[in-house]
Amino acid sequence: MYLILNYNAHKKKQEKYEQAQEKQDIELKANQTIRVKMSKTGEIVAMDINDYLRGVIPAEMPPSYNMEALKAQAVVARTYTYRKIQDRAEGPDADICDNFNHCQAFYTKDKLFEIWRGRGFSEDTIKEYWDKVAQAVNETQGVVITYKGEYIKAYFHASSPEKTEDVSQIWGGQRIDYLVSVESKEFEDYQWRNSTVELSYGDFEQKVVQNVNSRYRINNRGDSPVICINSYTISGRIKDVKIGNDIVSAEKMRTIFGLRSTNFVLKCENNKVIFNVIGYGHGIGMSQVGANYYASQNMSYKDIIKHYYTGVDVIKIN
Numbered sequence: 001m002y003l004i005l006n007y008n009a010h011k012k013k014q015e016k017y018e019q020a021q022e023k024q025d026i027e028l029k030a031n032q033t034i035r036v037k038m039s040k041t042g043e044i045v046a047m048d049i050n051d052y053l054r055g056v057i058p059a060e061m062p063p064s065y066n067m068e069a070l071k072a073q074a075v076v077a078r079t080y081t082y083r084k085i086q087d088r089a090e091g092p093d094a095d096i097c098d099n100f101n102h103c104q105a106f107y108t109k110d111k112l113f114e115i116w117r118g119r120g121f122s123e124d125t126i127k128e129y130w131d132k133v134a135q136a137v138n139e140t141q142g143v144v145i146t147y148k149g150e151y152i153k154a155y156f157h158a159s160s161p162e163k164t165e166d167v168s169q170i171w172g173g174q175r176i177d178y179l180v181s182v183e184s185k186e187f188e189d190y191q192w193r194n195s196t197v198e199l200s201y202g203d204f205e206q207k208v209v210q211n212v213n214s215r216y217r218i219n220n221r222g223d224s225p226v227i228c229i230n231s232y233t234i235s236g237r238i239k240d241v242k243i244g245n246d247i248v249s250a251e252k253m254r255t256i257f258g259l260r261s262t263n264f265v266l267k268c269e270n271n272k273v274i275f276n277v278i279g280y281g282h283g284i285g286m287s288q289v290g291a292n293y294y295a296s297q298n299m300s301y302k303d304i305i306k307h308y309y310t311g312v313d314v315i316k317i318n
C-alpha cells in the first residue's frame, strides 16, 4: 500500500546494479522459485512464487475485498515481483524483500493467522479469507502485465477518489506511458476517503522550522501562517506549497505533516492549520478501493487492470 516512500533511494540502488552488471534477460516461469529477504532477520528464504503471493496479497489488500479485486492484486503483485527480479533491484543474493517501504509487504501463513486472530476474526472468517487468497492466486497462475513485451512497473495504492495520478507529476518527472491519470470510481464509505490533520500555529511553525527552514517564524502570536498552494498536478492534486518564502513539494508535505495523500485543501481557522485530505497513497497505478468498487460492478480482474494501466497487455506465461 505504501510502496514507494523510498523511491529515490531505491532508484539509485537500481542504477548501481544496472551499471555493475548487464541486466539479465531471465526467463521467468509461472512456478518460479524466488528468494525473499526477510528484512528483520536478514534471512533469505526460497519459495514458489505462488506461496509468496499468498503471503503478499492479504498483507497489501483487505481479504474481505471482492474476488476480482483480489485477483487483480495477485497479478499486480506477481508482475511487480518479476519486474524486480529482471531489474535485479534487490541485489545479487535475493529477488525481493518483505519491507513494504522498499518492495511489498509479505507475511507467512502463521503470522497472518496471528494478525487476523489479533483483530478478533473468527476461525471461520480466517479460513474463508485464506481460501479466498488461495483462489485468487490459483485462478491467475502465470498471469502478468506487460507493456511492449516488458513487465510493467506495477505501482498501486489504497485510494484515489475520482482520478489517479500521472507518474510524471512525482518522483522526478519521468513519463511512463501506462502510468497516466485515469478515472477511479470508489466507495463513498471507505474510511480514509476523507481525513483531516489539524495543527496549532505553534506546532505548525515548529514542524516547518524542523523540516523546511530553521529561520521560519509566524509573525505575531495569533497571526495565521503565510501558506498557499503553489501549483497543481495534472490530476488536480497538490504539486507544491509555498510556506513563507519556501516552496515545499506535496510529497514532502505528506511526510512532514503525516497526510494520507497529496490531494488536500488547506485552511487557517480558529488558530489552526487544517488539512482536509482526500484518498490514501501516492495515487499512481491501480487504486485498491477502486479495484474493489469495479469488482463489485462485475468488472473482471483483467478489465480492472487494463483500466488502471493504460494500454497494457494481460498475458499468461507457462
Ligand SMILES: [Zn+2]
Pocket: 090, 096, 097, 098, 099, 102, 103, 104
Ligand atoms: Zn526490497
